Amino acid sequence: MNEKGLLIVLSGPSGVGKGTVRKELFSNPKTTYEYSISMTTRLPREGEVNGTDYFFKTRNEFEALIAQDKLLEYAEYVGNYYGTPVDYVKETLNKGRDVFLEIEVQGARQIREKFPEGLFIFLAPPSLSELQNRLVHRGTESSDIIASRVEKARKELEMMNLYDYVVENDHVELACERIHAIVLAEHLRRDRVEARYKKMLEVE
Amino acid sequence: MNEKGLLIVLSGPSGVGKGTVRKELFSNPKTTYEYSISMTTRLPREGEVNGTDYFFKTRNEFEALIAQDKLLEYAEYVGNYYGTPVDYVKETLNKGRDVFLEIEVQGARQIREKFPEGLFIFLAPPSLSELQNRLVHRGTESSDIIASRVEKARKELEMMNLYDYVVENDHVELACERIHAIVLAEHLRRDRVEARYKKMLEVE
Incomplete structure (x- = not known):
């Protein structure tokens, strides 16, 4: 009767704090994912x-x-x-x-090819919000700094292309809450629930 | 720069407790949806x-x-x-x-036609889990009762067809937590985040 678990893939640019978020997730007793x-x-x-x-x-x-x-x-x-x-x-x-994997972007790309039904979460640096602030308060910063931030944002934007969700790592606790919400919501998707329902009724 | 809000439509069979869930949602100060x-x-x-x-x-x-x-x-x-x-x-x-609407299934169907990009949440009675228990412990109940439950489950299954998510109303607090998780996750979908990102970079 059991439904299959979800393959949760957390990835993102190096230095974004993937390991820290993973440790925080697994130090929480309510986390029920298996670490791969x-x-x-x-x-x-x-x-x-x-x-x-x-x-x-x-x-x-x-x-x-x-x-x-x-x-x-x-x-x-x-x-x-x-x-x-x-x-x-x-x-x-x-x-x-559910299986949880924390991995570099290259590895995530390989997994997406072999396991497209996985749940791919991109951990993003808070540069999006930062950039927004910088653009709003422009004039207080050199245009070089802004240009390099825009360039960085463009690269991140390209990288996130194969992911299902984007979680900003502004605070590790918030990032974990968002990941939990995404996993919970995925389990409540109608197609998953419906499949479980149908399987049960087929038995009759 | 603001992204558009989500239209959240909560519906489900009559008697499932839609009004109770809506009141509980709006009694929570962390709920930021506008009630329609x-x-x-x-x-x-x-x-x-x-x-x-x-x-x-x-x-x-x-x-x-x-x-x-x-x-x-x-x-x-x-x-x-x-x-x-x-x-x-x-x-x-x-x-x-975000706008929140609590509505009968007929109304939800009309909205899905006019506003397909809405977030449609089906509030389900706990009959799925109940039915599962009944089927597991069969022998303790008459086959008539089980047959009528199976029939009820079939009807619910048909009704949930146009929804994106299914939330079981086993406990009102749990149902609200699930709804919050779904709304948060929807805001983190890559296509939404990416669109915001792109809009910001276009300005450059």
């Missing part, structure tokens, strides 16, 4: 547990998984692979639990 | 103020407004017209404020 465990070829550090902190794999194992299309996304940093194993994500979603 | 004032041909009762409780009109005035397509929806009850004036709604939305 990454897979890596780097060696476990002291105290790290396989299947809790990471899924630790050899380079050969990781490359075999790439070849078998078993990663939602992956990338190589400083000689080690990091990726998101698709089986863990799918099994958790099938249990009816 | 209805228009009627019935005479004002003692203490009722034109433009606050209702817009009071004569039958001729009301019928002229119908002819001019100035009502988002209307109906006749016991010899009096009741309707939603479109000008008030549009002016409020243009000020960037």
Whole structure:
């Protein structure tokens, strides 16, 4: 009878505070999402547990998984692979639990291709509101500063193109509230509720 | 620079508790929606103020407004017209404020036709969850009762077809929280945020 969970993908420009927002979300007991465990070829550090902190794999194992299309996304940093194993994500979603992923924009783009039904949230720097203030109070700032802000805003605008929602990270608590609201609202979409209803009535 | 407000339409089967949910929403100071004032041909009762409780009109005035397509929806009850004036709604939305309407399903259907971009929320009785329990614990109830519940669920399912979201009215406070989450999430949809962003950058 259980409905499938949602794949929640939080991404955004580097430095926007994705990690801070994720930690705040998971320190809240009302957060019921499962955090997606990454897979890596780097060696476990002291105290790290396989299947809790990471899924630790050899380079050969990781490359075999790439070849078998078993990663939602992956990338190589400083000689080690990091990726998101698709089986863990799918099994958790099938249990009816929401899975939460915090990831760089490149990884988010790979996931959108393989998992278009995911819920893609763009964490935006407060530059939109800042820029608005700057434009309103122009004259107090050099036109160079304004021009560079406009350029930055244009880049962010291009980046957010593949996302479903935009959450401004002006305050981490507010950003978390907005993410919770988005996830709750998504669960209440008529097409989801209707599908659950229909499935129940089919049994009759 | 202001973005247009959202037209929030709350509807659902009669007896589901729409009025109770609306009163609870508007007793909460964090609710920032404007309540849409209805228009009627019935005479004002003692203490009722034109433009606050209702817009009071004569039958001729009301019928002229119908002819001019100035009502988002209307109906006749016991010899009096009741309707939603479109000008008030549009002016409020243009000020960037969300407008909230609590209305019967027939009226909601008329509004969906004239204002498809509205946010349509179906308030559902807790019969879905109840039915699920009944089906799980079947054997403790007569098959007649279950059959009538299944029939009721089928009708609700048909009714919710034109809505964007379904909110179960199991507890009025929970229903209000869900409505707030839906409205907040809608404001964060990428296409809305992006449009605001773009408008700002166009000025440059």
